[in-house]
């Protein structure tokens with residue numbers, strides 16, 4: 597066994613609340629999002645984990661979530677590395693559109709394909725495969741080596757940038773990833789083996805509220 601990797605999707609954002617495609621747009625957390633981050637922090641505190649480093653994206657909703665977690669677990673001095681490689685999938689021309697309006701315009705099935713398929717990009721944006729093409733190398737070169745050295749690493753990022761990581765960690769294929777949704781503010785604790793496979797996974801909260 598080597599180290600521990602904790603992944604957490606940011607708390608609810610203003611645009612999650614308004615049901616808008618967000619991608620690289622940069623809305624802040626809602627009050628509920630702040631509460632979700634604090635609840636996630638409390639759950640992490642109860643595990644007794646002490647982190648060595650934290651990674652987050654260049655987007656405010658993930659950075660604020662991380663700040664709230666660091667505060668909640670009493671590790672405000674944790675070194676933080678921010679990188680746009682961990683940003684949400686770029687939703688291209690869909691960014692800013694209402695998801696229900698998009699369903700009315702293009703149909704339920706097409707919108708689900710844009711949101712959850714592996715390799716169908718929304719117009720002007722990134723597919724999950726494109727997202728993985730930047731998230732995976734970053735994980736392999738910057739995050740995984742630390743976990744393999746035995747460090748405890750926290751990553752606060754986004755629904756789809758984390759879904760691309762879950763494909764590696766949970767060994768999900770392009771069909772299986774279709775039905776994976778991550779709830780906001782719910783930490784996932786992975787213990788990794790020395791060969792970088794997953795020894796155990798624990799979800800600290802209710803993932804079923806994700807949609």
Ligand SMILES: O=C(O)[C@@H](CO)OP(=O)(O)O
Nearest residue numbers: 616617618619684711755
């Ligand atoms: O809008 C977005 O950027 C993402 C995450 O909120 O949405 P979806 O879950 O539809 O991929």
